[in-house]
């Protein structure tokens with residue numbers, strides 16, 4: 001077991017910041033000390049195996065990305081990042097835990113889906129990983145199978161109000177699953193978009209010759225998100241089940257969440273970096289012409305879609321993060337290449353695999369929100385690490401810098417700089433970056449996962465297989 005001392009930095013938590021040294025023994029943090037402590041007469045810096053100098057830098061708990069899709073079969077292809085490439089990209093970006101989604105589709109059994117995802121991830125992850133369970137076919141059997149999830153360390157499950165024929169759940173199914181979740185203490189996660197209505201709009205646009213990527217966002221109108229969010233909230237209210245709405249992008253959906261929270265309902269919302277920074281206007285390209293023939297816009301086709309900046313959706317996401325009507329930011333990392341993948345939808349936006357890859361850039365992109373004054377330093381830590389840990393049953397082990405917690409640490413340099421781009425910062429298996437040209441006033445310098453230095457100034461020192469499966473406890477947000 002080796003020892004590590006992170007010295008001279010400013011330790012930032014969700015509630016404050018302090019000058020402190022962090023002492024690590026093996027995989028755990030053992031002490032957070034006044035700077036340059038002489039513990040019982042011992043000069044710590046000369047007695048540990050390794051010293052990391054964090055002078056002038058922030059020391060924060062490792063990021064937790066609670067929404068990723070490695071190797072997800074979707075849209076006639078499969079998300080290009082394996083658990084290995086995706087978690088290496090995560091490590092480079094200061095994310096030391098991910099929660100991916102094991103998938104059950106209609107006609108298959110929940111247990112089979114979960115076993116398949118364990119098979120994909122086991123021995124291949126560079127950072128720690130857990131699973132949520134997608135319940136894609138709600139029937140007697142899957143409702144029964146939900147009873148076994150808590151023992152497997154899976155304390156949250158997701159349903160889809162979108163994607164008819166793939167993952168889609170009807171209202172009666174959602175109601176039954178929520179009743180079961182309430183009984184078991186599971187957190188219900190919801191993809192809240194009215195899928196059947198979206199499919200009608202998409203077909204009508206296509207039949208009018210409106211086939212470019214831009215129309216993906218037109219078909220998936222904000223009304224479709226607001227309506228589904230409201231419906232999910234009402235069903236959750238009836239059952240008493242806590243609800244977590246994934247990838248919120250419409251300002252009207254935030255309003256629904258805020259209204260429910262104001263009524264005292266236990267509902268939560270997650271947004272993603274793409275909804276904070278990218279917009280539908282970008283998909284129009286330089287010409288601003290909605291028949292824009294350039295297929296570039298496919299890079300940003302994801303669901304929920306990018307929305308109009310002019311309509312104020314981006315501002316509403318930042319505001320929701322400040323008011324805590326949105327509690328956290330995950331990526332929904334669902335990476336597809338342009339070649340052979342996004343290109344499947346050339347001439348028909350409906351066939352473009354939905355997804356953006358951001359796992360490497362989440363910590364940086366959100367830190368840029370600190371630089372621009374959108375959120376505080378402490379809120380940055382809260383929405384990227386501390387709340388995800390509490391929301392998904394990892395509190396105590398992850399999301400905090402405290403004795404007994406896993407030694408997952410990031411040394412972040414506020415005076416550093418990161419130019420995001422395919423040729424510069426890119427460890428995902430994608431053939432492009434959706435974040436080309438983004439400039440960050442900050443830099444992930446050192447990344448430590450369970451006491452092992454994965455990234456430092458001379459590169460990547462991690463390995464596939466270092467990451468362990470996280471058996472999660474119940475959410476701390478149950479009432």
Ligand code: DUC
Pocket residue numbers: 069074191301302303304332334354355356
């Ligand atoms: N949205 C995406 O962008 N990709 C995968 C599934 C989803 O809901």
Ligand code: ZN
Pocket residue numbers: 191246247303304
């Ligand atoms: Zn989704």
Ligand code: ZN
Pocket residue numbers: 067069332334
């Ligand atoms: Zn997703």
Ligand code: ZN
Pocket residue numbers: 456457458459461
């Ligand atoms: Zn090194």
